[in-house]
Every structure is written in C-alpha cells, then in structure tokens.
Amino acid sequence: xxxxxxxxxxxxxxxxxxxxxxxxxxxxxxxxxxxxxxxxxxxxxxxxxxxxxxxxxxxxxxxxxxxxxxxxxxxxxxxxxxxxxxxxxxxxxxxxxxxxxxxxxxxxxxxxxxxxxxxxxxxxxxxxxxxxxxxxxxxxxxxxxxxxxxxxxxxxxxxxxxxxxxxxxxxxxxxxxxxxxxxxxxxxxxxxxxxxxxxxxxxxxxxxxxxxxxxxxxxxxxxxxxxxxxxxxxxxxxxxxxxxxxxxxxxxxxxxxxxxxxxxxxxxxxxxxxxxxxxxxxxxxxxxxxxxxxxxxxxxxxxxxxxxxxxxxxxxxxxxxxxxxxxxxxxxxxxxxxxxxxxxxxxxxxxxxxxxxxxxxxxxxxxxxxxxxxxxxxxxxxxxxxxxxxxxxxx
Ligand code: SAH
Numbered sequence: 001x002x003x004x005x006x007x008x009x010x011x012x013x014x015x016x017x018x019x020x021x022x023x024x025x026x027x028x029x030x031x032x033x034x035x036x037x038x039x040x041x042x043x044x045x046x047x048x049x050x051x052x053x054x055x056x057x058x059x060x061x062x063x064x065x066x067x068x069x070x071x072x073x074x075x076x077x078x079x080x081x082x083x084x085x086x087x088x089x090x091x092x093x094x095x096x097x098x099x100x101x102x103x104x105x106x107x108x109x110x111x112x113x114x115x116x117x118x119x120x121x122x123x124x125x126x127x128x129x130x131x132x133x134x135x136x137x138x139x140x141x142x143x144x145x146x147x148x149x150x151x152x153x154x155x156x157x158x159x160x161x162x163x164x165x166x167x168x169x170x171x172x173x174x175x176x177x178x179x180x181x182x183x184x185x186x187x188x189x190x191x192x193x194x195x196x197x198x199x200x201x202x203x204x205x206x207x208x209x210x211x212x213x214x215x216x217x218x219x220x221x222x223x224x225x226x227x228x229x230x231x232x233x234x235x236x237x238x239x240x241x242x243x244x245x246x247x248x249x250x251x252x253x254x255x256x257x258x259x260x261x262x263x264x265x266x267x268x269x270x271x272x273x274x275x276x277x278x279x280x281x282x283x284x285x286x287x288x289x290x291x292x293x294x295x296x297x298x299x300x301x302x303x304x305x306x307x308x309x310x311x312x313x314x315x316x317x318x319x320x321x322x323x324x325x326x327x328x329x330x331x332x333x334x335x336x337x338x339x340x341x342x343x344x345x346x347x348x349x350x351x352x353x354x355x356x357x358x359x360x361x362x363x364x365x366x367x368x369x370x371x372x373x374x375x376x377x378x379x380x381x382x383x384x385x386x387x388x389x390x391x392x393x394x395x
Contacts, residue, residue: 005034007044007057007064014046017053017066020380022115024055024064032057038169039133041074056116056134059168065115065132079138080145086112086119087149093373103187103196104374105208110384111376119146120204122196124155125182127204131164133171143178156180158198175199186267190215192238193267195260202232202257209387210235210299212372213335216391218243220295220333227251227293229282229320230300234261236335238268240295241275249293250277251285286323294332296324302340310342314351317343321355325363325394333366334392341386348388356392367391 009017013028024044036042036057042064044052054074055066072078086107090096095104106126107119116132119142126146130136136159143157157179165173185196189211198205217226217236221243228236231250240248250261258279265275278285282300298320304313317338324334338348356363369389371377377384 003034004041004043004054005032005036005057007032007042008049009044009046009052011047014050014052017044017069020069020378022055022066022110022113022378022381023062024066026061026063029063039137039171041134043071056132058133058166060166065134067114076141076145079141080148082112082114083107083119083142083145084149086114089376090374095374100191101189101211103189103194103206103208104211106374108375108384110378110381113378117142118204120198120206120208122185122198122205123187124153124184125180125198126150126154126157127198128157128159128161128178129164129204130159130161130173133165133169136161136165136171136173139178147179154179155184156182158182160198160204190239192242194233194235194238194264195267196233197260200256201260202254207232207235207299209339209371209375210337213337213369213389214239216367216369217295217297217335220391221245221248224295224333225293225329226295226297227289228297228299229286229324230298231261231277232257232299234264234277236297236299237261237275237277238264241265241269245274245295248275250275251280251282252277253279253281255279282320286320286327289323289327291327291329293327294329295335296328296332297335297337298324299335299337299339302342303338304340304342307342310347313340313343314347317348317351318355318358321352322358325356325359325361328394330395332394334394335369335389336392337369337387337389339387341383343388345385345388349390352390352392362395364393364395365390366393 008030010030042057053066054068055064102123117135118129120127161173162175196205218239221240226240226245226248228250231252237250258277303316371387
C-alpha cells in the first residue's frame with residue numbers, strides 16, 4: 001500500500017464519517033502527518049488512531065473529499081470499478097443503448113461516490129469536468145477506463161476543467177481532448193435533436209438535469225402560449241413545440257445560446273414560425289409581458305454559488321417569480337426552478353410563496369420536481385439534491 005499522508009481528526013469529528021458523509025471540513029482536522037500536496041490521496045484517522053477513509057486532499061473549506069471508506073489499493077482497477085458501477089446504474093435505469101436518448105450523466109460526483117468528478121455522455125463523447133484536483137490528476141485513468149467500458153460506443157473524451165479547478169491551485173488545467181476528437185455533436189433526448197457545443201457551451205455543454213422536467217412541459221403545452229425564460233439552447237422550447245404549443249418564446253441573455261436555440265428549433269421542426277427567440281436580459285423582459293402567456297418557465301442559473309450569496313439569491317428568485325405571477329394568464333401554469341445547492345428546498349419554496357403572496361394570485365402546487373435518476377443523490381450526502389422545481393397552477 002502506498003505511503004499516504006495521514007489526516008487525523010479532532011476528537012468526536014469522526015461522527016459524520018461514520019455516517020458515510022463524504023466531506024471533511026478544515027475545522028475537523030487536528031493535524032496532518034506527512035508532506036501533503038493538493039490533489040494527494042490521504043488516509044483519514046480518528047483521534048483514537050482508527051482508520052476511517054481514503055480521500056483527496058485540497059486546500060479549502062472542504063479539505064478532504066472521500067472516495068472510499070475501506071482501506072484498499074487505489075489503482076487503475078479501483079477507478080475502473082467505480083466507473084463500471086456508475087455505468088451499470090445508467091444501464092439499470094435504461095439510459096445505455098437507448099434508441100431515443102443518447103445523452104445522460106454518467107458520473108454525478110458524490111452521487112456516484114466520486115466527489116469532485118462529473119462525466120456527461122453525449123452520443124459517443126464523454127465530457128469530464130472536475131472540481132477536485134485529485135480527480136483531475138486521474139483524468140487519463142478515467143479516459144482509459146471509459147474506453148474499456150464503452151468500447152466502440154465511445155469515440156472521444158473531452159476534459160473541460162479549465163474554469164472549475166480552484167484558482168488557487170497551481171495545476172492550471174487547459175480544456176483538451178484526452179481521447180479522440182469527435183465533431184459529431186448532435187444528440188438525441190426523447191427523440192428530440194440538440195446540437196451540443198461542449199467546447200464553448202456552458203457547463204459540459206447541455207443541462208442534462210432538466211430532461212424529465214422538459215418532458216413534462218411537452219405534456220402541458222398543447223395550444224398554449226409558452227414563455228421559456230433562461231432558455232439556454234432551447235431545451236424546454238423544443239418540448240413545448242413538440243407538445244403543440246400555439247407559440248413559444250425563448251429568452252436568454254447569451255447571444256450564442258440564442259443562436260443555438262434557433263438552430264435546434266430548425267433541426268426539429270420544418271415550420272419554425274411558432275417560435276421566436278430574444279437575446280435579452282430576463283429581468284428586463286419580464287417587466288412587461290402583460291397577459292400574453294399561459295405557460296411560463298423560469299430556469300435561472302445558480303443565483304447563489306456560496307452560502308454568503310444566499311440572501312441576494314432569494315431576492316432574485318422572489319423578483320422573477322413575482323413578475324411571472326403578476327402577469328401570467330389566469331389558469332396559467334408556472335414551472336419555476338432553482339439549481340443553487342446553497343438554496344434549500346424550504347428557502348426556495350418560501351421565496352416562491354412570498355412572490356405568490358405579493359401578486360395576490362391564488363396558486364396551487366401541481367408538481368414538485370427535482371433532478372433525474374442519472375443525477376443520483378447519495379443518501380448520506382443530502383446536499384447532492386440541488387435541483388428544485390415547482391409546477392404551479394395560477395387561478
Ligand atoms: N433551461 C435551460 C438551462 C438554463 S441555464 C435548459 O433546459 O437547457 C441558465 C441560463 O440563463 C443560461 O443559458 C444563461 O445564459 C442564462 N442567463 C443568465 N443570466 C441571465 C439573465 N440575466 N437574463 C437572461 N438569461 C440569463
């Protein structure tokens with residue numbers, strides 16, 4: 001077994017580890033034995049010298065991200081086995097070799113016992129995005145293991161960690177292909193076609209986490225006038241069109257996203273006259289939509305990336321939701337989301353409740369939405385449940 005540095009916890013701080021929580025905060029650490037560098041594998045011990053876990057060390061509030069609660073050899077086979085588990089789970093939920101859907105999340109950080117690692121699959125290309133230096137350092141291992149697992153079904157692996165590895169680290173990652181170079185970037189989700197730009201687009205290229213919620217939009221769209229705010233590349237809009245909406249308007253402040261929205265609409269529909277897109281600020285657009293829409297989608301970016309930003313984030317949610325409640329047609333339906341991990345389900349609900357109260361409308365909850373099954377939540381890490389959505393009926 002390699003000679004890893006030892007992280008010794010303060011007395012009593014092993015409790016969360018005994019409950020399999022995968023993070024060790026800096027305040028829980030008594031001392032570190034050995035010369036430890038960011039990204040190193042470390043062994044975690046209790047104050048009574050009892051082995052607890054293996055994880056990656058990184059400077060920051062979360063100092064160790066745990067990937068094993070067993071003392072085991074960390075080598076190629078270890079990581080390959082973990083990826084295979086993630087693959088088998090996606091097989092179990094019907095996403096491998098699915099005729100209609102070839103875009104899904106293969107590794108969802110803590111949800112797949114790989115804190116700090118995200119891997120998305122786009123019709124033959126895997127896009128990796130690391131938030132942990134230790135995981136980033138294993139990127140070639142992952143690329144090789146993915147090839148072993150997927151075989152011919154994998155043409156390329158692209159790493160996109162340039163902006164997600166903490167700025168303090170000296171790793172300086174550049175986005176690059178770890179394997180192959182695939183340009184075929186049209187994916188299919190429930191048979192709908194999307195052009196995905198993983199090199200230049202946001203996150204890994206597509207917001208895969210809204211798949212099931214987009215499907216629900218299709219169901220509610222018939223003969224409706226639909227407004228898709230924070231639409232990115234038109235995900236919800238395509239489903240609204242498919243569900244026979246009367247008209248669909250897509251709003252996003254990113255010109256690139258709006259260009260891709262128009263391309264995606266044209267990719268799926270011969271007649272695009274029901275759709276119109278607007279590259280404008282959502283807050284401005286929402287000021288004056290009058291009673292033009294019966295179905296409104298609000299899917300803003302994470303307003304709160306940190307706990308400190310929580311109050312401003314809640315104000316943001318309140319503001320956009322108030323505008324939607326005030327103007328949506330009577331009998332209208334509002335799909336409203338928050339993807340901020342720092343905003344709890346309760347916080348988000350309260351913000352939406354206040355917005356409803358300010359508008360004075362009668363509002364009923366029809367659905368409570370979350371992330372799909374390829375974004376699993378580790379039961380010992382409830383923080384992993386980050387996507388919250390409400391579908392509301394506005395009388
Ligand atoms: N609903 C989308 C994902 C939305 S991501 C989907 O299903 O794919 C959030 C989007 O909000 C991003 O595309 C970002 O460009 C956009 N955005 C961020 N701030 C904005 C603002 N002030 N006004 C309009 N769009 C904004």
